[in-house]
Amino acid sequence: MSTVPAKNPCGSCPYRKDVPSGVWAAEEYDKLPAFDNETPFQPPSVFFCHQQNGKLCGGWVACHDMTQSLGLRIAASMGIVPADDIEPILDYTTDVPIFETGQAACDHGKRDIAAPSEKATRTVDRLLKKPTPIPRRVK
DSSP states (O other), X not given: OOOOOOSSOOTTOTTBTTSOTTSXXXXXXXXXXXXXXXXXXXXXXXXXXXXXXXXXXXXXXXHSOGGGOHHHHHHHHTTSSOHHHXXXXXXXXXXXXXXXXXXXXXXXXXXTTTSOOHHHHHHHHHHHHSOOXXXXXXX
């Protein structure tokens, strides 16, 4: 199974600038800034899409320099990310506007958690109607 992200980050991706604040739980947003760290200080995991079973999060791949990703290196060495997927992941781009850092995505996402907008509520309602796989993480 390919782990290469979808052509564009999903419509509720926490890295997308056009996704309203407050869609995901604070714990999900809190995972994002650690991937901004220098390689030895990053989480030893990859960030899978919240909606697409087995695919890396397109926003995560587009936001962070995958050539410096500790999690990608570990996942590739363990066979979690197939060798054939590495080059497409390293070359991944999207036209969808995403935040420049995990910290910026986190700050935006958490801003309205206590009082989400109507758009955020509609997004959550749509997500709850979908059979959504649990995000996988390399431990």
